[in-house]
Amino acid sequence: MVKYTINRLLSGVVVLFVISWITFFVLTVIPGDAALLSLGTDATPERLEALRESMGLNQPWYERYFSWLTHFLAGDWGNSLFFGEEVLTLIMQRLMITVSLAVFSLLLAIPVAAIIGILSAIYQDKWIDRLARTVMQLGDAIPQFWLALIFLVFFSGKLGWFPVPGFIPVEEGWWRSIQSLLLPSIVVAIGLVGYLIRIIRSSMLSALEQDFMLMTRVNGLSSAQAVFKYALRSAVIAPVTTILMQLAGLLAGTVLVESIFALPGVGRLLLVAVEQRDVILLQGTVMFITGVVVCVNFLADILYRVINPMIQFGGERNA
Amino acid sequence: MRKGKNNRLVLLGIALVSMVVLLCLISFIYLPHDPNNMNTLDRLHRPSGEYFLGTDQFGRDILSRIMVSTRYALLVGLVSVSVGASIGVVIGSIGGIAKGVLQSVIMRIIDGFMAFPGMLLALMLVAVTGKGLWNSVLAIAIFMIPTYARLAYSLVIDQKNELYIKAAKSYGATPLRIIGKHILPSMLPKLITQFSSSIGGAILLESSLSFLGLGVQPPNASLGLMLSESRQFTLSYPYLAIPSGIVLVIAILGFNLIGDALNDYTVGRRTSA
Numbered sequence: 127m128v129k130y131t132i133n134r135l136l137s138g139v140v141v142l143f144v145i146s147w148i149t150f151f152v153l154t155v156i157p158g159d160a161a162l163l164s165l166g167t168d169a170t171p172e173r174l175e176a177l178r179e180s181m182g183l184n185q186p187w188y189e190r191y192f193s194w195l196t197h198f199l200a201g202d203w204g205n206s207l208f209f210g211e212e213v214l215t216l217i218m219q220r221l222m223i224t225v226s227l228a229v230f231s232l233l234l235a236i237p238v239a240a241i242i243g244i245l246s247a248i249y250q251d252k253w254i255d256r257l258a259r260t261v262m263q264l265g266d267a268i269p270q271f272w273l274a275l276i277f278l279v280f281f282s283g284k285l286g287w288f289p290v291p292g293f294i295p296v297e298e299g300w301w302r303s304i305q306s307l308l309l310p311s312i313v314v315a316i317g318l319v320g321y322l323i324r325i326i327r328s329s330m331l332s333a334l335e336q337d338f339m340l341m342t343r344v345n346g347l348s349s350a351q352a353v354f355k356y357a358l359r360s361a362v363i364a365p366v367t368t369i370l371m372q373l374a375g376l377l378a379g380t381v382l383v384e385s386i387f388a389l390p391g392v393g394r395l396l397l398v399a400v401e402q403r404d405v406i407l408l409q410g411t412v413m414f415i416t417g418v419v420v421c422v423n424f425l426a427d428i429l430y431r432v433i434n435p436m437i438q439f440g441g442e443r444n445a
Numbered sequence: 446m447r448k449g450k451n452n453r454l455v456l457l458g459i460a461l462v463s464m465v466v467l468l469c470l471i472s473f474i475y476l477p478h479d480p481n482n483m484n485t486l487d488r489l490h491r492p493s494g495e496y497f498l499g500t501d502q503f504g505r506d507i508l509s510r511i512m513v514s515t516r517y518a519l520l521v522g523l524v525s526v527s528v529g530a531s532i533g534v535v536i537g538s539i540g541g542i543a544k545g546v547l548q549s550v551i552m553r554i555i556d557g558f559m560a561f562p563g564m565l566l567a568l569m570l571v572a573v574t575g576k577g578l579w580n581s582v583l584a585i586a587i588f589m590i591p592t593y594a595r596l597a598y599s600l601v602i603d604q605k606n607e608l609y610i611k612a613a614k615s616y617g618a619t620p621l622r623i624i625g626k627h628i629l630p631s632m633l634p635k636l637i638t639q640f641s642s643s644i645g646g647a648i649l650l651e652s653s654l655s656f657l658g659l660g661v662q663p664p665n666a667s668l669g670l671m672l673s674e675s676r677q678f679t680l681s682y683p684y685l686a687i688p689s690g691i692v693l694v695i696a697i698l699g700f701n702l703i704g705d706a707l708n709d710y711t712v713g714r715r716t717s718a
Binding site for chain 1: 656
């Protein structure tokens with residue numbers, strides 16, 4: 127286990143290193159002139175030269191890369207060209223909204239996906255399974271921004287069930303703040319449900335096919351008892367790790383929803399960075415999100431290893 | 446029974462894709478109105494005999510704009526996936542036959558790309574390539590490379606130690622010939638399967654980028670852009686938001702269904718063999 131953790135940690139560090147290199151390379155080496163990319167062609171030569179100097183563009187790329195990386199690791203992510211503030215501060219200011227959005231949508235998606243996923247595995251090829259497969263297909267095919275638009279028009283506009291788009295800060299009341307995130311969360315959740323059903327269904331199907339499931343019936347358990355006491359326990363592992371990974375991926379997966387519902391989160395920051403071609407802000411945001419994704423994947427992997435053997439050998443140990 | 450169900454889904458997929466292709470083909474022969482003509486007298490005209498799906502806030506005919514949009518959707522889907530897949534397969538195959546440092550370097554870079562959440566990678570690439578139709582084609586093509594490189598790599602590794610490859614090597618076939626003549630044909634079923642699903646994904650990505658204002662630029666029509674342009678008006682004129690979204694769902698669902706069915710077919714054939 128220790129050996130596995132160390133190996134996994136090392137490969138995680140390698141991936142992070144590669145990601146930092148890709149991010150740096152794609153954003154500052156390929157375009158040729160990151161200063162020109164940021165300021166546009168109508169910038170004065172003096173401003174360009176000043177920015178080039180401050181970004182260190184007059185040095186060879188590998189020197190720039192290492193200087194950028196060392197600063198980055200020390201927490202100095204530079205100042206956004208557009209906002210003129212520190213990139214790390216800008217991200218931290220907006221992180222709460224995106225994380226709340228991600229957590230709310232998972233809280234909404236998990237129960238629905240769990241019920242449909244488990245039932246569709248137990249009643250394979252029955253109507254509930256057909257429903258589950260339809261939900262999965264539609265979930266993949268319906269663009270999130272379209273769903274958001276329709277929901278906004280219908281639930282917020284026509285029915286007035288939800289407040290107009292925009293974020294209400296916590297200071298103006300917890301409930302109102304949560305309410306302003308509710309409809310966007312529902313939209314994100316609907317996109318997640320299809321994906322989660324797929325994971326839960328297949329995990330449950332393989333659990334039901336295990337030999338121990340036959341044993342439980344031989345030992346005289348009813349099928350409901352067998353499902354609740356044994357199959358669910360063994361089926362829960364894969365979804366738990368997947369959900370963790372989804373949570374991290376949502377940091378970048380809410381761009382469209384944040385843009386439609388006017389929520390000032392990390393996704394919006396990312397969009398501004400792309401629109402304004404703010405290379406420094408973009409570098410920081412991309413590194414932040416992928417960094418979180420890689421770390422969470424690492425933790426999920428370790429967690430998977432920790433839960434898994436207990437379930438596999440738990441019976442023997444107790445005996 | 447499963448086979449019958451599968452066939453029905455394939456047929457549904459083909460039917461949906463055909464509808465979009467038909468709409469696209471007809472757009473070259475006949476358009477009800479000029480899609481970019483702004484007729485200010487007829488702005489926000491509800492669906493009628495004259496304007497079958499109504500007009501937008503500039504008085505442009507929505508049906509004509511949707512028909513033209515399908516050209517872009519299919520173009521972006523086919524071109525970006527073809528380009529991305531070709532480059533990806535070449536890189537992945539090189540990774541598969543290469544040894545030592547070169548192999549590790551190629552595969553670590555692919556792993557790095559795969560670690561990016563999809564939307565993040567797409568946005569980062571668009572930031573470099575810039576806005577516009579062809580720039581988003583380029584960004585989506587690059588976006589597709591890692592998936593195909595991974596797939597090709599694993600397929601080459603799978604086949605590398607098969608007896609018939611060893612036999613080919615033993616009578617002196619060059620690596621290039623082995624890849625082109627033996628390994629590539631064996632990859633085709635998997636690649637075609639992935640291809641169909643990727644087109645659905647590429648159409649979705651293009652529409653998302655256009656919606657964010659990073660893809661097809663006005664006054665040209667794209668399904669995503671149309672939805673984004675009519676945003677302020679959809680509350681009073683909901684008909685603006687419905688048709689283009691439905692066409693988008695039809696296109697994506699169609700390609701996804703074909704991809705899924707092909708996947709079941711190739712996997713099934715493998716286990717039965």
